Amino acid sequence: MPSMRQSPYFSRQQALGAEFVDRIGFSAPYHYGSIREEHLATRSGVGIFDVYYQVMIAIIGQDAVRFLDRLCVNDILSMKPGDIRYSSICNAAGGMIDDLTVFCFSERDYRLAPTPARVTAVLAWLHQQRETDDVSIVNLGYRDAYLSIQGPKSHEVVSSLTDTDVDGEALGYFRFTSGVFAGVPDTIISRTGYSGERGYEIFYPSEYACHIWDSVLEAGAKFDIRPCGLGALATLRMEKRYPLYGLDINETTTPIEAGLGWTLRKSKGDFIGKPVLQEQKENGTERLLVLLAAEDTKPSFAIGDSIVSEGRKIGAVTSAATGHLVGRSLAMGYVETPFATDQRELEIVSIDATRTGVRVWLKPIYDPQGSKARQ
Template identity: 35%
Template sequence: MAAKVTPLYERHRSLGARFIEFAGWLMPVQYTGIVDEHLAVRSRAGLFDLGHMGQVVVRGSDAQAFLQWLTPNDVAALRPGRAQYSMLLYPHGGVVDDIMIYRRPDREEYLVVVNAANTEKDVAWLLEHRAERVEWRVEIEDVSASTGMLALQGPRSEAILQRLTPADLSAVQSFDAIVSTVAGVPTLIARTGYTGEDGFELYFPIDHVGDLWDRLLEAGESDGIVPVGLGARDTLRLEACLPLYGNELSAEITPLEAGLGWVVKFDKGPFIGREALERQRQEGPPRRLVGFELVERGGIPRTGYEVRQEGERVGYVTSGTNSPTFGKPIGLALVDRRAAGIGRELSVVIRGRDVRAVQVRTPFYRRPKSSTSHS
């Protein structure tokens, strides 16, 4: 089956993008280069096409109760105009997907944003569990095909976006979402992102995506904005230790093993996967996600590479790269609990050779205090 493309495909081509197939989509992996794009987001601003992501609306008088049962975070804590990172879980505690939930400020419904590779699976999961609760008044609508999604990320993102919207962006806190217009287009503006930088994710009618893409690049030209592909998206999120589904999270990896226990609110009442995670919490997760950096030359740690301690296999690399910000190889690894510990040595098997590494504090990157006034 031919890969899908977003409405911005021709614009990406005209900007010189190189493409890869990702989750059934043909997406730009880079324009001028991964390192250039990465450093632009860290220092100025970058614009991302997220047209491959999935969006689902959950509405009805029992929408909150439904999402509260389906996810481990506390949906009841979401006031209108707030966003929450959460997950869909299997009964055994593994992860169906990690998601963002927005409680809309303008109407009583929730927008659930899901990963591109999981959209069909997630919608089926929601519908399957909706069918189990016939008494609940809940409506689920997959709006992916009609919803445009762009991300503007970096320390100059507020200044750039402010030129195109009447909303006072300085009043929008981290994980807030407001309804306004951007270049005249009705838009849900959320101060969320996946880079470790300040920035915004924009949701709007998909027919306007080309115009908004053009207007944002134009508005940010004097600030050095660049279009950014999936390559730098991955290095940015890895430096910030933001998980990627299929790497740090999966049906076999629980949120507790992934170091995301803060997402799981055991005291909120029943939710799918609660009993399994409660057992794991009491016993202690058998594996832990750790951050490491290589301390000798030997290549770049890549997903799936074996990790050893004192010659014995203790786990594997979930994500690794040569960090553009720090200029050295870094990674995340899922290792046996007994092998984990900041300062403890590991080795990563790269091209048949054990390359020394040391476990370090995560995240690798935190944005400077001067640009965190909204967090």
């Protein structure tokens, strides 16, 4: 079996006592001792996450905006330099090739940040759909290193390392800018993240990786910054009802079924999958992805557990985690649409026949209005 690759931060993480797991061939920290403590530190203060395995794809050329607007369900034509947009790209049946973020540098220069495990599939789809469009599609690979700095105190840490204005009014949610960061020029500073808190993602040449890591931890020491792993990222996203590609969404699920209908714009022109998605948005679907919450953290749910109503199976769990701040065991799964009503009482039945009462949450159980990330 081939050995796993290491991110530039590996030695630093090893020294901090990280437990590593395989993340698409990379040794990635799962936790540094306590997932719960890392989760709570991000919710109350600031956490730092290694996202080196994220890859960017450049879409460059005079037809770049037209090309992407035809592929993405969200509106790309209205994007301005510095805008970031969350979208899905779908096949003709409305199935999700991936959910990703689109960065606009100019009308001829865009970057895509796909799900790391879907880079090959996304690249293949982009090349297949290029047709006669005048665009270059470039996998930027691991040219850059990334860090995600998340939490209510992330602004204090980031602003202490740059003269670039990263306040909320200057750098709003889902916007990015560039500037000198910890002495490194042309660093991209992005108001994005997967935690549901105010946060920033920092992109810079890989040769500066250890310098940036050390600088962020030093600047964050006064704010009790906490290195965090994939375990905390999983529990944080579950409290926010953020779906994860490969578990909650795939090529057989549509954005409408996954609760991502808000990414479709009514006035948008043609795009791949539009007829199916429009029909589903207008007339509904047979199933919907919901968040399910127990009353406490004692139950342990697993992928594939049955979701049951009055003794009949109506769906299955697609992912599960502990909501450390809300104090509940959480799961996501698709249920038959009539049962996808807020606060409806259902059961999850595990493989050993343990039955646990749960409630349906159509919005995130933590910060349902999304105000934390927008602060």
